[in-house]
Amino acid sequence: MLGPLKRVTNQLATMSRSSASKQAGGRDMNTPSVTYLWMKREQRRQWLSSSLFCLICSLVAMFATLAFLFVFSSVLLCKADLYLAEDGMFHIAVFSDLHYGENESTFGIPADKNSAALMRQVLSQEQPDFVILNGDLITGENTFAFNSTGYVDQIVAPLVQGGYSWASTYGNHDSKYNLSREALYAEEKKYANAYTQHGPAGTDGVTNYVLPVFPLDTTASNQKPVALLWFFDSRGGSEYQSLPANVDNIDNYVSNGTVSWYRSAQADLQSKYGTLPSLAFVHIPTLAFVDLQAQTFPLVSGPNYPGLNADVPLAQQGYSNTGSEAIPFMQALLDTPGLHSIYSGHDHGDSWCGRWPNSTLPGYGVGGGSSQNRPFLCFCKHSGYGGYGVWNRGVRQIRMSFDQSGSMIVDTWVRMQAGTVVTAVSLNETYGGDTYSTEDGQ
Template structure:
C-alpha cells in the first residue's frame, strides 16, 4: 500500500502547478463568487463504428458549448462516464479525451475529472485516460492514492480567496473514484474481470488522514468543502425509497430512475462480464467519512441518467445504521447524448460565494441545452422544507 506522508498531503494539490508552470491556483472571482459546471455521463465513443454513434458525440459537444457560453464557471467537473468503454477499441479509446476537452481548451477553462464505471473496460484503461488528460495544461485531474485497487481520480483541489495575499484555502473540492466496469486487458475463461463499484477503503483512509493534516496545517477544523463522486451512495436510494420519497416541490428534479443504482449494487456495474456484486454495505465507511467531515456542504453524483434532484440528509433513513447530519446529496443532469435515456441534456451548476460560505449555503440549478434554467434551489439549513417550482420532465 502506498499512502502519502503528511507533507505530501499538504503539497499534493499545489504540485499540480509545479507540473504545469503556467497554471494558476483556483480562486474566487473578483465579485467573490466561485461557480462549477458539471458535465455528467458524457459517454463519448459509443457505437463508434456506426453512423449514429459519432453523431451523438457531435450533439454532446453542442450541449457542452451551449453550457460553457451560457454560464460563468471557474471550473468544469467531468463527473464520470466520460467514455462508453465497452464500445471502444484499444488503439484509440483514450484519444476520446481530446474530443471531450476540445471545447474547454478552446475557452481556456480549467477542468477536473472523476472516472465512472464505463471508463474501465477490456479496451479502456483509467490510467490511460489519466495519462491523456495530463497532456493538457488546464487539466487539474490528479491521482493522490496509489494503492492498486483505489481507482485513479482520488484527490482534492484548494480554492483561494480573491485576495491574493490570503494563502489559506477558502474552499476544498474533493474528488473520489467509485470505480466499476471491467479490468483493462484481463479475462478469465474468456470473460472480463469486473471491478468493485464503490469507493475503496484505502481511499477512505487517505481521505480521513488528509482532512486531519489539512485541519492542523491551516488551524481550521472546518474549511468549507464540496465533493464529487460518480456513483451515488446508498443513502440516496434509502431516501428515494422512504415513505415520503422525493418531493417534486421540496426536492425538485426528475426522478425517473426509481429505484436508482448506488455504490455496491449490481445494477451499478454497467455492462460487465463474470461475477457482479450484491449490495452489502460496501459504501458505509465512505458515507461515514463524508458525515465526519466538518464543513462538507454537498456531494454531487451522476450515473442514474433519469435523476437530477438533491436531498438533505439529516435523519436516520430506513434500512441504514448511520444518521445524516444535514449533508446535501445531489444528482447532476445527464449531459451526453451517449448512454441511455432521452431526457433533455444539461449541466448542473454549483455557485458559492465567500460570504455565503460562512452560512454553509450553496446555490445550484440545471442549465438545459435549450438555454432554459431548471430546478434552482438553495442548499442550506432549510432545504428539504422549502417549497420550489416543479421541474418539467422535458426530452430532447
C-alpha cells in the same frame, strides 16, 4: 666551386639543427624521425586541449539546456491554485455521463457531436469559473485500443477552446477491455487546463484528490483556503485487456484504502486550517441516495425536492442490497466537519437534491445526528448523448458564495440544452421545507 658550397650548406644545416635543438630544450634532434615524432606529439597535445575545451563547452551548454527545459516543464506542469472570481463567488459546471465513443460505428459520431454542441452552448450561457467531468467520460466497452483515449481530445476540445480549466472523476464505463483509467489519466494530463490528479499510494482507482479554493486576494502560498473540493473514484468496470472482455471485475465502490487516505488528509487540513466548507464529487452514488429516494417518495421531484426522479430505485455503490461495502465511505463523509454536499451521476434519470436521510433502520445505511450536520445529496444531470435514457440533456450548475464570517452558501440549478433553467434551489437550512417550481425540463 662545389666544395665550398657544400661546406656552407652543411654549416647552415648544422646551425639549423642546433637552433631547433635549443628551442626543444636541448633534445637531440639530429635525425629527421625524432623531429617528426616531436611535431606529431605537439599537434596531438594541441588537439587534445582543443577537444577538451569543446567538450567542456558542450557539457555546459547541455546542462544549461536541461535546466531551461526543467524550469519550462515545471511551469507547464505546476497548476495555479483555484481562486474565487472577482465577485467573491465560485461557479462550477458539472458535465456528467458524457459517454463519448458509444456505438461509434452507428449513432456514436452524431451523438458525440451533439454532446460537444451542448458543452459549447452551456459554457457560453453560463461561463463558469471551473468545470468538473463527473465520471463516465467514455463508453469504454464500445471503443478500440488504438482510439479509446483519443476521445479525451474530443471531450475537452470545447473546454480548451473556451479557456476553461477542469477536473475529473472517473466512472464505471471508464475502465473496460480497451480502456484503462491510467491511460485516460495520462491523456488528460497532456493538457495544461487539467487539474485532475492521481490518487496517492494506498488508494484504489485513480481520481482520489482534493483541490483547495483560495480568496481572490491571496498573495502568499500559505494563505488559508475558503473551501475544499474533494474527488473520489468509485471505480467499477473491467480490467484492461482482461478476458473475457468487458466483464465487470472491478469493485464499484470507494475502497477502504481510499477512505483511510481521506480521513488522514481531511484531519491534516483541519489541523492546519480549521474546519473548512467543502463539496465532494463521486460518480456512483452511495446508498444514502437510495434511502433518501425511498423515504421521501413521492416528495422527490415535488415542490420541496424538485428534479427528475425517473430511475427508481437507483443504482448505488456496492453489490449487496444494503450497499454495506460503501458504509466505511459513507461514515467518513458523515464524520467530515464542514462537508456541505455530495454530487453524483451514474443514474441518468435522476437530477434532484435532498438532505442526507436520518436513516437508522437495518439495511438503510448510515445516518443519525442533527439534520444541520448532514450533507446534501445531489444528482448531476445526464449531459452526454451517449448512455442510456431519452431524457433531455442538461448540466448541473453550482455557485458557491461566502459571507463575511466565511460561511458558504450554495445555490444550484440545471441549465438545459434548450437554454432554460430548471430546478434552481438554495441548499440551505430550510431546504426540504421551501417550495420551488417542479419544472424539470422534460
